[in-house]
Amino acid sequence: MATITAGTGATINAITIEGQLFQLLHFINNAESIAGGESNDFSLKKDEDGLLTSTFTLSGQYLYTPATGIYTSSAIPYLASTPFTAGNP
Structure with missing residues (x-):
């Protein structure tokens, strides 16, 4: 298992990548509930x-900025605000 250092106070804070993925799955599942x-x-x-x-399915969108001629893509938010802390640093 690959180890990872989560930021202090992070919502997703397992010490392995696999553990963080597991926590993330439960976090999203709970937010939908x-x-x-x-x-x-x-x-x-x-x-x-x-x-x-x-x-899972993530709906996305492309946005075009005429002034710069650049397309950007982003996910379309579908859940209400859910408390999440990325942690420090």
């Missing part, structure tokens, strides 16, 4: 061996 309604872009299933399987 709290939001309710149409927020079903993410699914998380656990089989009898304890393996987690996740699928």
